[in-house]
Amino acid sequence: MKAPISWIKEYVDVPADVTTDEITRRLTMTGLKLEAIDSPGAQITGPLVIGRVLTMEPEPQKNGKVINWCTVDVGDANGTGQPQGIVCGAHNFAPGDLVVVILPGGVLPGNFAISERKTYGHLSAGMICSTSELGLPEDDDGIIVLPSDAGEPGQDVRSVLGLDEEIIEFEVNPDRAYGLSLRGIARDLAVSVEGATNFRDPAIRDTPAANDQGHPVVLEDTVGCPVFVARKVTGFDPSAPTPSYISQRLVAAGMRSISLAVDITNYVMLETGRPIHGYDADKLRGAIVVRRARAGETLTTLDGTDRTLSTEDLVVTDDSGIIGLGGVMGGETTEMGESTTSILVESAHWDAVSMFRTGKRHKISSEAGKRNERGVDPTICEAAADRVVELLVAHGGASADPGVTVVGTPPEAPVITVSGDKAALVSGMEISEETAVEALRAVGCDVTGSGTLTVVPPPWRPDLTDAQDTTEEVIRLVGYDKVPSVLPIPPAGRGLTRAQQLRRRFGRAAAAEGFTEIVTFPFVGESDFDALGIPTDDVRRNALRLANPLSNEAPLMTTTVLVGLLRAAARNVGYGASSFGLFETATVTLPTGGVAPILPVDARPSKEEFAALDAALPRQPLHIALVGVGEADASGWWGEGRGVTWADAVEAVRAVADSVGLSVTTRGVEMAPWHPGRCAELSVAGEVVGHAGELHPKVCTALGLPRGSVAAEADLDVLIEHAVHLRPAPTFSTQPLAKEDVALVVDETVAAADVEAALRSGAGDVLESIRLFDVYTGQQVGAGKKSLAFALRFRADDRTLTEKDTSAFRDAAVAAAVAKVGAVQR
Structure with a gap:
């Protein structure tokens, strides 16, 4: 909304020392946000x-x-x-x-x-x-x-x-339709700028009483159009020029000067906020009827567009048919033109919801529709019509017809009950009940009562419907800038939760292994799963579909963090990076098949309804994913480097688990997107937490990654569940270490992790560590067999182990492996 400052000051007295900047600052604080201050002639210099x-x-x-x-x-x-x-x-x-x-x-x-x-x-x-x-x-x-x-x-x-005029442009929120008028802006200025006095409401005027001599009007839909006022002028001179003050103000407000009759209706609309429509009275046939359109009816509007109407559209008709789309745009058949000498002025109140839907349905954006769809003062229809008639008579040489048609009554304003101290409780400011009452009355509310206030909002404020609205009015007039900035005081002894602390520990552990943290979008498409080689029946394909995705190519919530991470890795390779490691911690979305119930909005949900909502939510466990590309150890003058291997991915997850005192066991499996034979299943406390290994060559090709790239993904929620939050300080024995190596022959199908577990169970508590250091297959061990060599390290806390002790521990470990996995010692 653009408003010349001189036009605003026509309705309110402002102290001479109050600058335009101060006016706009105060109006912005009260809700009419400053968009710009402009002067049409600012860029014109010289004579x-x-x-x-x-x-x-x-x-x-x-x-x-x-x-x-x-x-x-x-x-x-x-x-x-x-x-x-x-x-x-x-x-x-x-x-x-x-x-x-x-x-x-x-x-x-x-x-x-x-x-x-x-x-x-x-x-x-x-x-x-x-x-x-x-x-x-x-x-x-x-x-x-x-x-x-x-x-x-x-x-x-x-x-x-008017080129030297200062023009203020406001950003008017949809719920503040009164701001689309000089009347509304001046009223807010009067109550917000210190020293502003004597507000003169342009909509308050003496109007002639309704009589039976006016043009007949019938309202068939009093909900859609509760009030209709009609006034007529005759003897109008269509060639009369628009007075310069009207045309200048219209131009300053961003509207074109068209003709005297049209300019006057636009001028009064800007002045009062009430849209006005004028008909060529000589083209009307019979009584005006306001009703809903019937199926199949059409109308050619003033913009020359033929429109097929909906049965929800409000229309204005006479005996000739439809002559206008009520409150939105008139029709061509009764348009005022160069030969119009008799004008019927329409000032009607229209249902805001119907106006909004009609405008959207027909893609019509007009100044009248913009105001009607936000809600206009229903009590000023007579005053606005009278103001138009006055100007037509004064500048167009017309005569006012004695007939005055007023049909219907304005809808009643709501009655709001609110506590007198609610504004103080909400804002944290010291706002007394007297101050609240004064503020509400300043904006036109009728306030009665004490302690509990009864508030009837003014007719120009349809946005005031409940206690929250009136409370906001009080706070904005007292001043949002006066709301104290008070930070909540956290209870002593509290900080990050256990889960938050552990999550940070996971990130530090991954970073210490040489991986850089990134953040990616959690949106994927079927093509992403195809690129990873995930089978169509894989549970990871069961992804939650978004109703309104950012991209049609990625309409699903991801079930694996690897998708975004590998895309980012490929992007880095495309930018020329050859060796790097990336990791991300993020939630994945795993649908449960539940359907959320539709709950009413007029009451707080019950515990049972909350439980039903929670049951319908998908699971969102926290995962960590890592990807390594190129060299794990860089080459240089010290020698050749070492490329990443599947073992690096496994060890990275081991390091993450070790940061919270957990040990990871592995066993070989086949699973996309990893290379068969180079993929490890990772378990903690007997529960599978993820997988790690070398990416399948086809996956690397599809994503644009170099062959041999490795990746891992693990469920951090499981690690958090089993984590040792406060790890005890490590203890060190001063006793010497005893070393024993064993080589065991097992079937090729037996996992090394199972053999290791058997050795641990047999060796007992003195076993300090165990490490697989060799795997052999060949004729010496026989077909279908493999030899696994383990380094066992024993240490006691209270004594030096003898050769007899260590031999006994070793034999017990081997015996357990023989019994559990059928091992044979070489």
Whole structure:
């Protein structure tokens, strides 16, 4: 909403020392946010004056264009007092007209400098200006022709055109329709700017009483249109010019000046906020009827568009059929034109919801619709119609018809009950009940009671419907800038939760292993699962589909963190990175098949309803995923480097688990997207937590990663569940270490992890560590067999182990392996 500051001040007295900046600051604090402060002539410099056209000689050119060689009286503005010779290509003026002239040395918007130059065989000294050249809303009629009483030649034209006016542009929220009027802006200024007094409401006026002499109106839908006011003027002069003050204010507000009748309805709409429509009264046939459209009905609106109407549309009809789309746009058949001498003024109140739906349905965005769909004061229909009639009579030579039609009554305002101290409780400010009552009355509310207040909001505030709304009104008028900034005091001894502390520990452990943390989007598509080689029947394909995804190519919530992580790794490879490690901790979404119930919004859900909602939510466990590319150890002058292997991925997860005191066991499995035979299943406390290994060559090719890249993914929720949160300080024995190595032959199908577990169970508590250091297959162990060599390390806390002791422990370990996995010692 654009509003000239002088127009605002016409309705409220503001102290002379209050600047425009202070006005906009206070209005912004109360909800009318400042968008810009502008002046139409800010970019125009130099002599811009009134000129009178003395002569005008048309001269056809070889290119078919006809230019006018004009002499223009610009008074003493050119320093000589002699007429100015100017070439002009427009034809909408004549000798004797007053025009706008910019003389050499002036600069127009766009840094367009004006100089004396030779063109079309003449020395043209200046320019006769159009609205577009001055940066004003464009007028298709060509250059500006001023009213005959605009001033004398040579007079500065800025004040005549309002170019020196300060214009405030506000961002008006949808719930504050009153801000789309000078009436509403001035009222907010009166209650928000210190020293502003004497608000003069332009909608308060004496209006003639309704009688039976007016144009007949029938309301068939009183919900959609509860009030309809009609007034008529006759003897209107359609050629009468629009007064300069009206046209200037319309232009300043961002609207074009069209004709006197249209300009007056727009002017009153901006002034009061009440949209007005005018009909050519001579084209009406019979009574006006407001109803809902019937199936199959059509209307050609003022913009020349043929529209098929919905049965939900409110329409205005007469005996000839539909003549307008109620509250949104009129029809062509009754449009005011150049021959209109009788005008029927319509000032009606329309249901805001119907207006919004009709505008969206027909893709119509009009100034009237913008206000009607937000909610307009239903009690000022008579005043707005009377104001239009007054201006038509004053400037168009019309006579007001004695008939006054008023049908219907405005809807009643809601009655709101609110505690007198609610604003203080909500804001934290010391707002007394007296202050709250004063603030509510300042915006027009009728307030009664004490302790518990009964509030009836004013008719121009349809957004005030409950106690929360009235509380917000009080706080905004007291001042949002006065709300104290108070940080909550955390209870002593509390900090991060156990899960948060462990999660940070996981991240530090992964970073210590040489991986860099990243964050990716959790959205995937079927093509991502295809790239990872995940089978169609894999449970990871059961992903939650989004109703409104950011991209149609990724409409699913991911079930594995690897998708985004591997995409990021491929992007880094594409940028030239050859060796790196990345990791991410993020939740995945695993649907449970539940369907969330639709709950009512008028009451808090019960415990059972909350439980039903929770049951329908998908599981979202926290995962960690890692990817390694290129070299694990860099090459250099010290020698050749070492490429990453599947063991690096396994050890990275081991390090993460070890950071919370857990030990990971592994066993070989086959699972996408890992290479068969180079994929390990990772378990903690007998529970599978994830997988790690070398990526399948086809996956590397599909994603653009080098072959041999490795990856891992593990469920951190399981690690958190079993984690040793406060790890005890490690103890060290001063006794010497005893070493024993064993080689066991087992079937190829037996996992090394199972053999290791058997050895641990047999060796007892003195076993300090066990490590697989060799795997052999060949003729010496037989077909279908493999030899696994383990290094066993024993240490007692209280004594030095003898050779006999260590042999006994070793034999016990071997015996357990023989019994549990069928091992044979080599």
